Amino acid sequence: MTDLDTVRQMDAADPLAAFRQRFLLPEGQIYLDGNSLGALPRDTPARVADTVAREWGEGLVGSWNSADWIGAPQRIGAKIARVIGAAPQEVLVADSTSVNLFKLLVAAIGARPGRHVILTEPGNFPTDLYIAQGVAALLPRVDVRTVPRADIVAAIDPDTAVVLLTHVHYKSGALFDMAAITRAAHDHGALALWDLSHSVGAVELDLTAANADLAIGCGYKYLNGGPGAPAFLYVAARHQATLRSPLTGWMGHAAPFDFGDDYAAGAGVNRFLCGTPPILGMAALEVGVDLWLEADRAALFQKSRALCSLFIELVEQRCAGLGLTLASPAAADARGSHVSFAHADGYPVMQALIARGVIGDFRAPDVLRFGFTPLYIGYEDVWRAVEILRDVLDSGSWDTPAFRARAAVT
Amino acid sequence: MTDLDTVRQMDAADPLAAFRQRFLLPEGQIYLDGNSLGALPRDTPARVADTVAREWGEGLVGSWNSADWIGAPQRIGAKIARVIGAAPQEVLVADSTSVNLFKLLVAAIGARPGRHVILTEPGNFPTDLYIAQGVAALLPRVDVRTVPRADIVAAIDPDTAVVLLTHVHYKSGALFDMAAITRAAHDHGALALWDLSHSVGAVELDLTAANADLAIGCGYKYLNGGPGAPAFLYVAARHQATLRSPLTGWMGHAAPFDFGDDYAAGAGVNRFLCGTPPILGMAALEVGVDLWLEADRAALFQKSRALCSLFIELVEQRCAGLGLTLASPAAADARGSHVSFAHADGYPVMQALIARGVIGDFRAPDVLRFGFTPLYIGYEDVWRAVEILRDVLDSGSWDTPAFRARAAVT
Incomplete structure (x- = not known):
């Protein structure tokens, strides 16, 4: 049985403990929803303010050159490449995860x-399924086939153009073996496209070693890039000359400022740009990525696993018999950096937790989801969250009309 | 001959003069590039800072509800609807102009x-042509046909699916008759899709009166929404139930937070949303739109025409024989809010002007482009800009290797 003293010793020995001070977090909360929206890095307000007041306000249109706004997609992409184990010229920051998925799927x-x-x-993150369905509705003879994850490898066949999977499942946190599935796809002549939204910054990623073809991911979760941060895309260097984006906007042109009438795809990954880059969002994202890159990644991933394992252990010990069922893999190396428990009244239970300052989220139909971001969550945070969870369940304080009332975003 | 005294009297009588103080503009510059990137509204830094520090930093994921982040695309869209003469439920803020064009074209x-x-x-803004070419490359049997603007109406025939035009031309500023061309499209069973990037906030727009079908536009020019601001799209209410977006991301789903596996298009214009909205960019854009809506629009459009006409008059008077040729319509009611002059050495001439504090831009192959934003440009600014232009041309000070050296963004 892990007790509070042990937990405090874990915090005292944590080599990442100082990173907590690099974030601005509200008092009185335990924020376990960094897998939905990462917390605010301490350096972000000043950087965004400088982008607004100096770069935009004083530099005006000249900042496209002088502040290298025009280079932001590649510059920040090269930094994210370090997070995911890719080459600098294989990653771009652009658009949303959904739009990038459309580009790469087509x-x-x-x-x-x-x-x-x-x-x-089935049960992949909805936008992945929806975008795939949209592609199938748009293009002749394209079908979306869903099979349970255990049967994916066996289902890859000569009809398979692309295997589209989310590396860490948004609900369960279950982790796919990227290298093995990519290999299976290649064995049958298919490509593999990975959604890294719930894994980038949360688990070890080495797209080069996995021989990955294509990937997309989100800037506003573990990269702490801010609400609706620009997303990224990865195209392996070996595919860049042959793949074509369907979204042939001017920023992906070989010479956008020649203003010619005919589209010519840009060199390398640049052809996967489309419109004008969103500079305020880019500025905030870059701070988040820079901060992540400061951390020792071995320590970070070790702590991520330790936080999740501690949470599971404490919930199973201290909330036994209170209606919770683990909805994530039990083994740390089979999970991302969040943990889910099912509860028949998951929605109001989560609202009651939020009212008590434990911020997780609910995912239909019955999942309480808790994210553990090693840069700003400590072991005692986990202890206190479990104590409050136990109290909410044990007291039945969640069972009120107010907690049952649904908000627009759950 | 208009003299400086007359120009100063025009400023003294300007009912919009006080709006100049609502922007933060650098000293010593005459900023005539608001048609590329609008200036920084005085209220924007505080609003963006509040979005970062309070909404994101303190409210965290709860701000999707409590700060109505989730409603930003519709809320700001309804405000832009007032600018363009549309109903509130016909406009959304989302993605980039290029991505929105792809959605609506498909x-x-x-x-x-x-x-x-x-x-x-031909010569439409490049991203419009490139996106159209991408759609033609993607979909079976779709072709892009370009005909000179004088021949557009005659070229609409039973094969025409959609007429895609930019309302105010990005280079010449020439204005299409939206109502007449839309009517001609309808007469032949086609739809009309208008790119409003250079007209929104710059010229009178009444999409309802023009019986417009579809439109897109830019947030970072005359709406002063900031670099890479989110764009908008318009779908006439009568088309909303039948048109389908190809970019079927989760935010366009009928019930995104049910997290179901099957796509179902959202109600009304909402189906044209795709990914998670970019909140920092949305916050800045909303300030710009709110500020625009404060102005008397009759005065604004009158001043826009007067500034442009004054510029043309003064250039023709004071720069005669110095190699400039008007590349915009001479008649004020045939133009948007920018004016172009061709010059054989347009690129270095513009760099020399910028070095003297007159900020316009260059568009290949030979166009000097000057934007006149009535909210923050006065008549004496026009006078002084022409004096500097005359001096640069007359002295030949533009003819240096440094001014001829091309930057990444022109």
Whole structure:
């Protein structure tokens, strides 16, 4: 049995403890929703203010050159490349995760003529399924096939154009073996496209070692880039000359400032740019990525696993018999950096927790989801969260009309 | 001949003169590039700082509800609807102009089965042409047909699915008759899709009166929304139930927070949302739109025409024989809010002007472009800009290797 003294010793020995002070977090909360929206880095307000007042206000249109706004997609992309184990010229920051998925999915299908299947799993993050369905509705003879995750490898066949999977599942936190599934896709002539939204910054990623083809991911979760931060995309260097983006906007042109009438795809990954980059969001994202890169990543991933394992252990010990069922893999190396428990009244229970300052979130139909961000969550935070969870469940304080009333965003 | 005294009397009589103080503009510059990137409203830094520090930092994920982040696309869209003469439920703020164009172009083609032509003009803003070419490359049997603007109406025929035009030309400033061309499109069963990037906030727009079908536009020019501000899209209410976005991301789903596996298009214009809205950019854009809505629009459009006409008059008087040729319509009611002059050495001449504090821009191959934003440009600014232009041309001070050296963004 892990007791509070042990937990405090874990905090005292934590090599990442000082990073907590690099974030601005509200008093009186235990923020376990960094897997939905990461916390605010302490350096972000000044950087955004400088981008607004000096770069925009004083530099005006000249800042496209003088502040290198025009280079932000590649510059920040190269930093994210270090997070995911890619080469600098393989990653761009642009658009949203959904838009980037559309680009790469259509490009992947175009690169595999004669194959018509997008293979994915039911229960994948909705936008992945929806975008895939939209591609299938748009293009002739493209189908979306969903099979349970245990059957994915066996389902890859000569009709498979692309295997589209989320590396860490948004609800369960279950982790796919990226290298093994990518290999299986390649064995059958298919491409693999990975959604890294719940893994970037949260678990070890080495896209080069995994021989990954394509990936997309989110800037506002573990990269702490801010609400609706720009997303990123990865295209392996070996595919860049042949893949074509369907979103052929001017920023992806070979010479956008020649203002010619005919589209010519830009060099390398640049062709996957589309419109004008969102500079305020880029500025905030860059601070988050820079901060992440300061941390020792071995320590970070070790702490991530330790926080999640401690949470599971304490919940199972201290909340036994209170209606919770683990909805994440029990083994630390099979999970991302969040943990889910099912509860029949998950929605009001989560609202009651939030009212007590434990911020997680609810995912339909019955999942309480808790994210553990090693840069700003400590072991005693986990202890206190479990104590409050136990109290909420034990007291039945969650069972009120106010906690049952649904908000627009859950 | 208009003299400086007359110009100063025009400033003294300007009912919009006080708006100049609502912007933070650098000393010593005459900023005539608001048609590329609008200036910084005085209220924007505080609003963005509050969005970062309070809404994100303190409210964290709860701000999707408590700060109505989730409602920003519709809320700001309804404000832009007032600028363009649309109903509140016909406009959304989302993504970039290029991405929104892709959505609406594909939707328009889907709504006109059996028709295969996107009709547009050569020399349209490049991203419009490039996106149209990308759609033609993606979808079976879709072609892009370009005909000179004088021939557009005659070229609309039973093959035309959609007429895609930029309302105010990005280079010449020439204005299309939106109502007449839309009517001609409808007469032949086609849809009209208007790019309003250079007209929103700059010229009178009444999409309802013009019976417009579809439109897109930019947030960072005359709306002063900041670099890479989110763009907007307009779908006439009568088309909303039938048109389908190809970018079927989760934010366009009928019930995104049910997290179901199957896409179902959202109600009304909402189906044209895709990914998570970029909140920092939304906050800055909303300040710009709110500020625009404070101004008397009759006075604003009158001043816009007067500034442009004064510039043309003064250049023709005071820069005669110095190599400039008007590249915009001479008639004020045939123009937007910017004026272009061609010069054989346009690029270095513009760099020399910028070095003297007159900020316009250059558009290939030979165009000097000057934008006149009535909220923050006065008549004496126009006078002084012309004096500096005359001096630069007359002295030949533009003819140096440094001014000829090209920057990444021109």
